Amino acid sequence: MYLSSSSITNFINLGSIKGKSNNEGKSYTGNGIYLSSSKIENFTNIGIVSGKIGQNISEGYKAGNGIFNSRKIGVKFSNFGIIAGEVKAIHTDNVSGENLGLLIDGAGKTDDTLKIVVGESQKIITSGEYNGYEIKNTFTKGEYKYSDIASRENDITLSDTDNKDKLIINGYNKGLKINSDLTLSNSIVNSYTTAINIDGGNFTGDNIVINGGIDETSATIKGSDSTDNLTLKGNSIINGNIDLGAGDDNLTISDSVQINGDLLDEDGNDTLTFNNNGVSTFNNGVDNNINIFNKVEGFENINVATDVTLFESAEVTGADSITIQKDGNLILRIDSTNGNSHALSGNTGVISSEGGKLLLALNGVGEGETIDFGNNKLDSSIKGNEIGYTSGITLDTTSLLHSLTKGEGNTVIVNTVENLPTDFMPTSIDYSKLNSIYQSMRITDQVK
DSSP: OEESSOEEESOEEOSEEEEOOOTTOOGGGGSSEEESSOEEESEEESSEEEEOOOTTOSOGGGSSEEEEETTOOOEEEEESSEEEESSEEEEOSOEEEEESSEEEESTTOSSTTOEEEEOOOSEEOOSSTTTTOEEEESSOSEEEEHHHHTTTOOOBOOOTTSOOBSEEEEESSOOEEEOSOEEEESOEEEESSOSEEEOSSEEEEESOEEEOOTTSSSOSEEOOSSOOEEEEESSOEEESOEEOOSSSOEEEEETTOEEESOEEOOSSOOEEEEEOOSOOGGGTTSOOOEEEOSEEESOSEEEEOSEEEEOTTOEEESOSEEEEOTTOEEEEEOBTTTTTBOTTTTOEEEEEESSOEEEEEOTTOOTTOEEEOTEEEEOTTOOOSOTTOOSSOOEEESOTTEEEEEOSTTEEEEEEOSSOOOTTOOTTSOHHHHHHHHHHHHHTTOOO
């Protein structure tokens, strides 16, 4: 994030801000946050801010930092998450604030240039927004070199008598270990590698923020080789990958949750369910939607019981069965610049409906064009606007000006509607004249 001449007050990061070099080789692109002549007042980090030098940058000292403050303008921060850099976590002397999470210099290194600063440990916060939160660390407070870490770190486990609400847990190679049924609420868990290890039992996260995978090889949440049941609900945010490992696993994600990473599973008969869990504070009370930007891999059964959007960058593989349940919508964004490909292009499975809809966001696909579902079968419950069929449609678009019909094989054909829909037409507009303009656009294939 590059800020040149602006001033931001009370900036809060809940997600993952990652800086990497671009092809132009500009130094500031390798920082999570680069402050040129701008200023951030009261920066609160609850998620991840990280920077990486990249191969195209020659001025490494200006890149590869979580935060780089070019003009030495004062920055006041509160860190409850992770700030990390391949060079430094924060590259400036003019910074004040409190670290209650992790600051990591030399991220990705395997020698003593890697340093980790752990905030307060075994402490209950007594003021501010996080008043009443308890900090539990796998280390005691202090700065550690790479060579010191392995011998000084222990897993955190929570017993029946331990508090399971309002925790901040910090680790490096270890974090929170789940070996029995556990519900963790209103908490933050940070780790350089894996933040949560599930080793038996059922884990439910309610209003949690989980940050990990800074080494770019570890899953933020890691399962075992046996059956793991993971439920994420409330306003939870997962910054990093989830990998449930082998076994017959079950992952349930509510539509008030943000996923910033891959969803992975290995051998077994695994089920991924997206369900409805009420109103999310992230969306200010509007309808919830689960956005998927990354990989969904190895879940044989996917159940969609709420609105789920698969973006062009997403890749779904290994799903034998995708079922869109009643009140569910699977919104598939089509990449019209890449052969009308989509997130399911590489999958082999059956897509069916139990009352929900498969909706295509066309993004410029026009009249008569075809969208190929490859080795995915659209079964008889997926019904488009075929001739003689006018009700119970489960294959549609997000566009009011288009409809879909099933073609030969596993293809879908895009059509424009014959006339402008009147449902949302203002009474002050002359419908016949506007519809005439629309008809001329249809003839020249300008309805995109």
